[in-house]
Structure formats: structure tokens, C-alpha cells
Amino acid sequence: MHTYEPPQVGLSSPDSQLSTRVALLDAAERLFSQNGIEGTSVREIIKAAGANLGAINYHFGTKDRLALEVFARRIEPVNRERVARLDALEAAVGPEKLKLEQILDALIRPVMESEGHDLKTCEDLMRLISRSFQESNPEVKRFVEEQFAEVVRRFDAAILRVVPSLSPGDLFWRMSFLHGALHHGLQTWLRFDQVPYAVLNPAATKPDREGLIQSLIAFTAAGMSASPARPS
Structure with a gap:
């Protein structure tokens, strides 16, 4: 990387x-x-x-060089941690014996625990990552692609090993849905008392950070392992 x-x-x-x-x-x-x-x-x-x-x-x-450092200081540490966690899991039990939930934990947890559990930083990081994929600036675009190349390669391979029924094409969309759930779930959690759906649903409660992580893992694991959709 x-x-x-x-x-x-x-x-x-x-x-x-x-x-x-x-x-x-x-x-x-x-x-x-x-x-x-x-x-x-x-x-x-x-x-x-x-x-x-x-x-x-x-x-x-220049402003462009400032932009690169803005993205680098947030994205690099998170992606390093993701790959390090996956390395540790594969070294401990072997790539073939990993569970889907373990892989998703390695992908999700570093975002949720970034910068010493600072909630505002978590929110800023997710917004910044989303923005990074929308940038037309060629230098920033190239940098972001390089930053995520290893994460995409390693985690896609790990998930396809444990969910062999999933095609690479289906995985692309399910990873997109995963990141959407991660972003929106974090936003909802941070602003729980202001979210209309939470206000209208008296049964809704705000979990602690670990509870949110586990809920996201359970939700995304079910989505990843679901049977592929077939055209009607």
C-alpha cells in the first residue's frame, strides 16, 4: 500500500x-x-x-497536497488496522477456517474504534471516506484507489472463500450495502435522540458501542451469506 x-x-x-x-x-x-x-x-x-x-x-x-494529507491521516491507519486484524486471524486459524463474522469484525471494528473511541472522529471519518470516492481530482482519486486496493483484494478473497456461493459480482454490491449500513448505522447511533424513526418507535433503544458493532456484524453476515438474487 x-x-x-x-x-x-x-x-x-x-x-x-x-x-x-x-x-x-x-x-x-x-x-x-x-x-x-x-x-x-x-x-x-x-x-x-x-x-x-x-x-x-x-x-x-498546495491545496491538493493538503487534501492528500487530510485523507491519508484518516484512511491509512484504519486500513492498516483492517489488514493487520485479518493477518492475525489468518495466522491464528488459517484462511480456510475463518468464520464470516470474524472477517466482518476485522473490516468494521477499526472504523468504529478509530482515534481512541472518539465519536465525532468516527462520524468525520465515515463522511470523509464517502466523499473520497466522489472526488474528481485525479491525484486524490488515484491516492484513494491505492489506499483501498489491498483492503478490497484481501477482504473480497476472504469472504469469497467462506461464502463460495457468492459471485464476485454479487459481492461488489453486498460490500456496497455493507458500507452503506455502516455509515447510516453510525449516523443513527450518534444522533439517536434526534432520529425520527427512533422517536416514533418506543421499542428502539440505543446500544453501547460494542452492541452496535455486533448488530452490524450480524446484519451484514446475514446479507453476505444469503442466497444470490435471481432475475425474475
């Missing part, structure tokens, strides 16, 4: 420079996730970060 290397500014970074750099990343992440890269101006990022006009050029060179 390609690892993005941020540009060096050529000077030791005192606390104030590090603080400015983090503020720019945080501001750009929030704005990019809402408006996309092309829809966000340098001035908007500078204003949101409370930085001076030359800060992006000094720390990152």
Missing part, C-alpha cells in the same frame, strides 16, 4: 507551527467532507483554521 509522505518544511517545528498544521488539517477535513475539494477555497480553510494567508503554502505547498 502506498503511504503518503507529507512534505518537509525544512525547519524544526515548534509547538505553534504544529498547532497551525493540525488546525489546517482539521479545518480542511471539515470543509472537504461538506463541500468537496473543488468546492472549498484556500481562503475558507485559512479562515476556519484561524491561520495566516501563507500557511497552506508553507506547511503543505
Whole structure:
């Protein structure tokens, strides 16, 4: 997997420079996730970060390089953790003996537990991942494809081994549904008290984080192992 290397500014970074750099990343992440890269101006990022006009050029060179680092700092650690968990499972019991639920746990849990259980970060991460697949910027598009290439290859292969009745074409759509459930489920969980369906359903209760993870695994495992749909 390609690892993005941020540009060096050529000077030791005192606390104030590090603080400015983090503020720019945080501001750009929030704005990019809402408006996309092309829809966000340098001035908007500078204003949101409370930085001076030359800060992006000094720390990152260009807005596009800033965008790469925004995506890299969130996506790289999660995908590394996903692959590491799958590696550990396969080493422990062998690829052929894995259960579907174990594979899905390795895929889902790193997102839900990203950045030390910070709920806001989880939400930002899911929004950012969704936005990353919509970007037309060729450099960002290429970077995102590289970031997910190993995850797609390894997890697709693992799932197809344990669900041999599933075709690669069906798996593509079921993985799409999985990510939709993960994103929407997390959004619903974070805003449970504001969700109309939850308000209208008195039987609905908010699980803890582990309960949500297990519910997602059970739901997606049932979907993955269901008989393939046949045209009518």
C-alpha cells in the first residue's frame, strides 16, 4: 500500500507551527467532507483554521497536497488496522477456517474504534471516506484507489472463500450495502435522540458501542451469506 509522505518544511517545528498544521488539517477535513475539494477555497480553510494567508503554502505547498494529507491521516491507519486484524486471524486459524463474522469484525471494528473511541472522529471519518470516492481530482482519486486496493483484494478473497456461493459480482454490491449500513448505522447511533424513526418507535433503544458493532456484524453476515438474487 502506498503511504503518503507529507512534505518537509525544512525547519524544526515548534509547538505553534504544529498547532497551525493540525488546525489546517482539521479545518480542511471539515470543509472537504461538506463541500468537496473543488468546492472549498484556500481562503475558507485559512479562515476556519484561524491561520495566516501563507500557511497552506508553507506547511503543505498546495491545496491538493493538503487534501492528500487530510485523507491519508484518516484512511491509512484504519486500513492498516483492517489488514493487520485479518493477518492475525489468518495466522491464528488459517484462511480456510475463518468464520464470516470474524472477517466482518476485522473490516468494521477499526472504523468504529478509530482515534481512541472518539465519536465525532468516527462520524468525520465515515463522511470523509464517502466523499473520497466522489472526488474528481485525479491525484486524490488515484491516492484513494491505492489506499483501498489491498483492503478490497484481501477482504473480497476472504469472504469469497467462506461464502463460495457468492459471485464476485454479487459481492461488489453486498460490500456496497455493507458500507452503506455502516455509515447510516453510525449516523443513527450518534444522533439517536434526534432520529425520527427512533422517536416514533418506543421499542428502539440505543446500544453501547460494542452492541452496535455486533448488530452490524450480524446484519451484514446475514446479507453476505444469503442466497444470490435471481432475475425474475
